[in-house]
Amino acid sequence: MNTATKQATAVISAEARPVSGAWAQDARADAARRLAQMGLPTRRDEYWKWTRPDSLIAAVPDAAAVFDYEGEPPVFHQIDRLTIVFVDGVFDATASDDLSGEGIEIERLADATAADIHWAKDLYGVLEARGQNPVARPLAAYNTAMATDGVVIRVTGEVSRPVSLFYRHEDATSDAVLHHVIRLEEGAKLTLLENGAAAARFSKVCEVDVADGAEFHHIRAQGRDHERQAITHMFARLGVESVFKSFTMTVNGRLTRNECVIEFLGDDATAHVAGAALGDGADGAFHHDDTVFITHDAVASESRQVFKKVLKNGAKGVFQGKILVKPDAQKTDGYQKSQSLLLDDDASFQAKPELEIYADDVICSHGSTSGAIDEEALFYLRSRGVPAHIATDLLVLAFLADAIDEIEDDTIAAEINDRLDAWLARHRG
Amino acid sequence: MLKINNLHVKLEEEDKRILKGVDLEVPAGSVHAIMGPNGSGKSTLSYVLSGRDGYEVIEGNATLEGEDLLEMEPEERAAAGLFLAFQYPVEIPGVGNMTFLRTAVNAQRKARGEEEMSAADFLKFIRAKAKELKIDAEMLKRPVNVGFSGGEKKRNEILQMAMLEPKMCILDETDSGLDVDAMKLVSDGVNALRDQGRAFLVITHYQRLLDHIKPDVVHIMADGRIVKSGGPELALEVETNGYADILAEMEVEA
Numbered sequence: 157m158n159t160a161t162k163q164a165t166a167v168i169s170a171e172a173r174p175v176s177g178a179w180a181q182d183a184r185a186d187a188a189r190r191l192a193q194m195g196l197p198t199r200r201d202e203y204w205k206w207t208r209p210d211s212l213i214a215a216v217p218d219a220a221a222v223f224d225y226e227g228e229p230p231v232f233h234q235i236d237r238l239t240i241v242f243v244d245g246v247f248d249a250t251a252s253d254d255l256s257g258e259g260i261e262i263e264r265l266a267d268a269t270a271a272d273i274h275w276a277k278d279l280y281g282v283l284e285a286r287g288q289n290p291v292a293r294p295l296a297a298y299n300t301a302m303a304t305d306g307v308v309i310r311v312t313g314e315v316s317r318p319v320s321l322f323y324r325h326e327d328a329t330s331d332a333v334l335h336h337v338i339r340l341e342e343g344a345k346l347t348l349l350e351n352g353a354a355a356a357r358f359s360k361v362c363e364v365d366v367a368d369g370a371e372f373h374h375i376r377a378q379g380r381d382h383e384r385q386a387i388t389h390m391f392a393r394l395g396v397e398s399v400f401k402s403f404t405m406t407v408n409g410r411l412t413r414n415e416c417v418i419e420f421l422g423d424d425a426t427a428h429v430a431g432a433a434l435g436d437g438a439d440g441a442f443h444h445d446d447t448v449f450i451t452h453d454a455v456a457s458e459s460r461q462v463f464k465k466v467l468k469n470g471a472k473g474v475f476q477g478k479i480l481v482k483p484d485a486q487k488t489d490g491y492q493k494s495q496s497l498l499l500d501d502d503a504s505f506q507a508k509p510e511l512e513i514y515a516d517d518v519i520c521s522h523g524s525t526s527g528a529i530d531e532e533a534l535f536y537l538r539s540r541g542v543p544a545h546i547a548t549d550l551l552v553l554a555f556l557a558d559a560i561d562e563i564e565d566d567t568i569a570a571e572i573n574d575r576l577d578a579w580l581a582r583h584r585g
Numbered sequence: 586m587l588k589i590n591n592l593h594v595k596l597e598e599e600d601k602r603i604l605k606g607v608d609l610e611v612p613a614g615s616v617h618a619i620m621g622p623n624g625s626g627k628s629t630l631s632y633v634l635s636g637r638d639g640y641e642v643i644e645g646n647a648t649l650e651g652e653d654l655l656e657m658e659p660e661e662r663a664a665a666g667l668f669l670a671f672q673y674p675v676e677i678p679g680v681g682n683m684t685f686l687r688t689a690v691n692a693q694r695k696a697r698g699e700e701e702m703s704a705a706d707f708l709k710f711i712r713a714k715a716k717e718l719k720i721d722a723e724m725l726k727r728p729v730n731v732g733f734s735g736g737e738k739k740r741n742e743i744l745q746m747a748m749l750e751p752k753m754c755i756l757d758e759t760d761s762g763l764d765v766d767a768m769k770l771v772s773d774g775v776n777a778l779r780d781q782g783r784a785f786l787v788i789t790h791y792q793r794l795l796d797h798i799k800p801d802v803v804h805i806m807a808d809g810r811i812v813k814s815g816g817p818e819l820a821l822e823v824e825t826n827g828y829a830d831i832l833a834e835m836e837v838e839a
Contacts, residue, residue, distance in 0.1 A: 531638070536675035536729075537685070539635050540745060541663035541693035550688065554679025554728075 161195035168301045180269030183281040187300035194294040203291055206474040206506045207413055207445040212387050217331045217357030220383035231351045231377040231575055237320040244355050245332020247305050259313025265306035276308045276337045283363040283391035287417035296389040299361040303335030311344040323352035330355040336362045340370035347373040353381035360388045368395040368422055375568050379407035382440040389415045396422030403563045405572050406433040406444055407579050413445040420457040430462040430562035435471030436583045445474035452485035464559045465496040466552050467503035478510040485515045492522035497555050549580040586784040587611040587753050592645035594633050603629045605809035616785040618795055621806035622828045627788045631757040635669040636662050649753055664696035666752030670742040670759050677729040685729045686748055714747040718774050735762030743774040755786045760794035772797030792824035805831055
């Protein structure tokens with residue numbers, strides 16, 4: 157047994173696992189076994205080459221100061237939404253809205269796992285387990301085994317307003333492990349919003365099952381806290397003609413790794429995953445990692461990855477994106493773009509785009525670039541009287557536009573754009 | 586309006602002198618043209634005046650209404666009233682033409698201590714100007730110069746000039762890449778802006794643009810200097826005989 161496996165076995169001993177009903181105990185035990193087999197990640201693992209897992213797996217998280225937003229309202233505050241609040245990873249019923257709504261059932265994870273029979277049984281840890289192959293994601297298995305809170309959401313119709321998960325951070329040493337399960341029934345539609353600093357260390361898994369013809373929109377804002385460490389996983393399974401769209405804005409954060417694992421099982425489905433990350437090393441360390449794995453195992457499915465990063469003062473960006481097209485996944489349309497804008501020589505970006513294609517009638521493309529601000533464009537703008545800092549911000553927002561365009565709702569897109577603009581204004585020079 | 590005295594400029598990166606003592610004065614209300622063979626330094630002059638990186642002034646000076654241009658940042662020169670219509674307008678994906686223009690107009694107003702233009706006023710203003718230049722609403726919405734034809738790019742330059750209302754307009758080979766109709770449109774746009782308070786410096790290879798934008802003075806530039814100045818007839822002479830005669834004559838005089 158190697159050290160990582162020993163560690164893994166130790167942290168997931170049966171006594172340590174949260175108490176649940178029978179089916180959930182089984183699911184947690186399965187996850188614990190998976191983790192013990194895989195071992196915790198080490199830098200020798202191919203997918204952890206550029207992101208150090210050490211601080212994510214340390215027994216005790218590094219403390220992270222609670223960020224002072226100086227009165228800035230939380231992202232999405234002006235959007236009519238159903239808000240569910242977690243404080244340092246613990247559900248806060250008082251701060252949350254009433255969880256009932258037309259076409260939607262929301263329960264706390266603990267209530268779902270306590271029930272003998274529950275629909276979430278077919279998903280909890282199930283999509284995560286499917287996503288472990290061919291690339292191991294030990295921290296997701298850890299989450300399934302150890303999650304202490306979360307929500308399970310079942311959507312049966314078109315929900316009138318977005319559901320917003322708001323993660324508040326109040327304790328400088330909190331170590332939050334949340335696990336959500338979302339099931340969109342046939343033809344159902346949901347927009348999920350996520351924001352907030354969450355915890356000193358935040359582990360989150362979200363399993364999303366999108367049934368035939370259903371539509372799932374996800375917009376997430378991470379930041380502006382400087383010292384957080386976060387490891388998040390999204391596992392999605394897509395049915396026939398379903399739609400999955402996920403956008404993440406990340407600003408600041410010592411270490412953030414967002415993994416997104418999508419499996420197309422139904423024909424003619426669409427999945428878009430996008431991200432816009434802004435990091436300034438002057439705020440403290442910044443390391444942002446987007447790791448995506450998309451498996452096309454159905455006919456005529458379309459996937460699109462658009463990831464943009466703006467980095468300066470030693471900020472680091474990582475992108476690992478893979479498109480796997482199975483032999484029968486004909487007419488697949490796979491697109492992947494990952495670009496970074498390095499505002500100075502100290503910033504760095506590592507990218508590993510991968511295509512693995514076994515079908516012969518597909519369109520797949522990928523492009524990864526990193527570059528500096530376009531001096532020609534900058535001069536052109538300045539020659540029209542636009543001061544250098546405003547011109548630079550304009551060009552940065554233009555660079556991010558492709559990713560932001562992936563947000564379908566104009567109001568939410570405008571909100572994200574405003575936040576990015578404000579961040580840039582605070583980080584000039 | 587614009588005064589250039591004994592301007593010597595070299596490339597920053599290499600020891601190559603491009604301007605070798607340019608003297609030029611363009612008074613308010615006048616249109617001056619600069620003609621000259623390739624490599625004579627015409628475009629360099631326009632870039633140095635507008636503040637592009639990559640050049641080093643080794644001697645001489647340039648002032649706009651008495652203000653030292655060469656000490657200013659590009660945006661300060663613009664706010665002071667200088668405008669360069671680019672030979673190759675830059676494409677800026679992701680920045681809408683309208684956003685770009687509104688940002689520019691308001692930045693200049695702010696720099697001059699004037700009030701910013703409201704969105705409604707701006708819209709009214711730009712629509713009127715765009716109509717004159719046959720620029721449709723679609724073109725205003727598109728990203729700056731992206732997917733524009735050569736003629737559209739040049740018309741867009743003139744639109745910017747009309748919106749920013751500069752005092753000193755430099756047109757760098759605005760006729761290049763234009764067909765006859767587009768040249769007429771662009772020239773009409775320029776002519777509409779001619780007035781007593783504004784001066785133009787039109788840089789061109791060919792006399793044909795000067796049929797539309799009638800200059801008061803024509804300068805011939807060669808090897809980094811103004812070698813000859815005269816009335817509009819000088820442009821006709823170039824058109825007929827090329828630069829060789831003039832250059833030969835200068836050699837003789839020298």
